[in-house]
Amino acid sequence: MAGRIRQGDIEEVKSRTNIADIVGEYVTLKSAGIGSMKGLCPFHDERTPSFHVRPQVGFYHCFGCGESGDVISFLQKMDHVSFAEAIERLAQRIGFELHYEDGSGPGVDHGRRARLLAANKAAEEYFQKQLLSPGADIGRRFLGERGFDPQAAQRFGVGFAPKSWDGLFKHLSGLGYSRDELVTAGLLSQGDRGVYDRFRGRLIWPIRDVTGQTVGFGARRLLDDDKGPKYLNTPETPVYHKAQVLYGLDLAKRDISRGHQVVVVEGYTDVMACHLAGITTAVATCGTSFGVDHIKVIRRIMGDDSRNGEVVFTFDPDAAGQKAALRAFTEEKRFAAQTYVAVAPAGLDPCDLRLKRGDAAVRRLLETKEPMFEFVIKQTLSNFNLDTVEGRVGALRAAAPIVADIRDASLRPGYTRVLARQLGVDLADVQRAVRHAVGGRPEQPHQAASAAPVPERPVGIADLPRDPSTRLEKDALMAILQHPGTIGAELIGAAVHAAFTNHSLSVVRDAIASQMDALGSPEWFARLGEDTPEPYRDLLHQLAVAPLPERGEAELALYVTDITVSLIGRDMLRRKAELLGALQRHDPSDVEGSRSIQRQLVQLESERRRLRAG
Known part of the structure; x- marks a missing residue:
């Protein structure tokens, strides 16, 4: 096994990698x-972005949950890889050859996760080759009958698992993968007769994570003698968690981000049909219903801090489809985007709709979308006999909480009128029922806990006073941490010797002063973190990523220099006041002492003029 990666290589990889x-x-x-980017935090659930990234510093920090770090720690946390694996992945990305202290290259095993992903990739390539074999004719016919040509199969990575007990096992064993690794990856199953290929005689879709890595597979039954489920997915593994993956997201993520729209369909072929028809924001769940974790994934990609976004669910207009819509509705309030439901005509799913009526019909499907609330109200009322008084009263009791739960209060009056019209009851009765539903909600957990004492926590920007003096110190430290090269060592050296009024900020200032020899180097910020006491480390991280007040790119150099000069100038005025006070208090008979103070005043005034001259 290889030794440690050379520290110089680690720093080189970090310096050549843009964390953004x-x-x-x-x-x-x-x-x-300027130089700052933000988005929804991937480490906790939020609606308003508090996750900031500073490419120049190579650092990220979330003001909501406090997670922070560099590009290496980000990969470690997101992909659950070791420090060395994160470095190796980044090095591979930029084509950099790493050197190891006790060896010439990486070890055979880069870690469990890397091995499982590599096994999945090898299996994907095997399945894709098998789709071209004579034995896969049934799979090719299945695709062709649904309007998918070979180019479409290749675009989505579709493959075929031959009806073989151990064909995949033998192939991957020949590539050096052990039986235990393949069982762990979900590619083999364990039975009384030993291990065997999990997928046999089935059409295969690779399921990829948001970065494009294959984490699992979905397999469709083709043979009449296959007694297994219609769709068989990879079981839960260290790299595949069905509640957190969406099929097609790797292909759709950029258009979802640009268009602020995602279309949630029900199956792999529906995703293919939508993308081929031009709806390139379509994704599907993998063997599970749409849930909380899926919402978190979508919101991070969509940038769901804007109310202009759209989430469109497509469901079959049967009982199962209606249940799926109602399940999705229970999670609707987690979106800031507007949610809609689109039901295809004649009970057709997007795949059948494209096959029978063409690409244009699939695109028109989105034009028929209706707000999720309207759809759910209709479905709720359909469970009651509205021709009877008892039915109308029961329907009102069931539907009023739905209207009350509408996040945008300005929409409630309109839906209250819609509900009154559909029920055929007096508007005042419906308004009373909605008001009662709003007022009858149980107290929210965060409200009930608000009286609890606030626990001790690290110091952050939010804890700082808002007086002008503290604000100047904060802004100057932000400029120094984020743009040291622009400001320069001379000004920063003067700034970190200035007196601070705020103790917390002075701790950060002292850390910068102690690391002036490493100023601007790749390891500078990491060394600052080591020199900053634990209670103030969050403050350091926040100052390094918080947005600067100035916006124009051209004004960046001027702003960060001016704010630093202002801090130094303030300190010079303080020193001048102290010297004048000392001169006034000084014994007039001590001529030499008075001259010394006057020389200091002259020198200080010269420094002030030079500072103002730039």
Whole structure:
């Protein structure tokens, strides 16, 4: 096994990697001012972006949950890889050859996760080759009958698992993968007769994560003698969690981010049909219903801090489809985007709709979408006999909480009128029922806990006073941490010797002063973190990523220099006041002492003029 990666190589990989590019594969980032980007935090659930990235510093910080770090720690946390695996992945990305202290290259085993992903990739290539074999004719016919040509199969990575007991096992064993690894990856199953291929005689879709890595597979039954389920997926593994993956997201993520729209369909072929018809924001769940974790994934990609976004669910207009819509509705309030339901005519899913009526019909499907609330109200009322008084009263009791649960209060009056009209009851009765539903909600957990004492926590920007003096110190430290090269060592050296009024900020200032020899180097910020006491480390991280007040790119150099000069100038005025006070208090008979103070005043005034001259 290889030894440690050389420290110089680690620093080189970090310096040549733009952290925004890596984070951007998981989170939609938007500009948040000069040199700052923000998005929805991938580490906790939020509606308003508090996750900031500073490419110049190579650092990220979430003001909501406090997670922070560099590009290496980001990959470690997101993909559950070791430090070395994260470095190796970044090095491979930029084509950099790593050197190891006790060896010439990486070990055979880069870690469990990397091995499982590599096994999945090898299996994907095997399945794709098998789709071209004579034995896969039934799979090719299945695709052709649904309007998918070979180019479509290749675009989506569709493959075929031959009806073989151990064909895949033998192939992957020949590539050096052990039986235990393949069982762990979900590619083999364990039975009384030993291990065997999990997927046999089935059409195969690779399921990829948001970065495009194959984490699992979905398999469709083709043979009459196959007594297994119609669709068989990879079981839960260290790299595949069905509640957190969406089929097609790797292909759809950029258009979802650009268009702020995602279309949720029900199956693999529906995703293919939508994309081929031009709806390139379509995704599907993999063997499970749409849930909370799926919402978190979508919101991070969509950048769901805008109410202009759309989430469109397509469901079959049968009982199962209606249940799916109602399940999705229970999670609707987790979206800031507007949610809609689109039901295809004649009970057709997107795949059948494309096959029978063409691509244009699939695109028109989105034009028929209706707000999720309207759809759910209709479905709720359909369970009651509205021709009877008892039915109308029961329907009102069931539907009023739905209207009360509408997040945008300005929409409630309109839906209250819609409900009154559909029920055929007096508007005042419906208004009373909705008001009662709003007022009868149980107290929210966060409200009930608000009286609890606030626990001790690390110091952050939010804890700082808002007086002008503290604000100047904060802004100057932000400029120094984020743009040291622009400001320069001379000004920063003067700034970190200035007196601070705020103790917390002075701790950060002292850390910068102690690391002036490493200023601007790749390891500078990491060394600052080591020199900053634990209670103030969050403050350091926040200052390094918080948006600067200035917006124009051309004004960046001027702003960060001016704010630093202002801090130094303030300190010079303080020193001048102290010297004048000392001179006034000084014994007039001590001529030499007075001259010394006057020389200091002259020198200080010269420094002030030089500082103002730039």
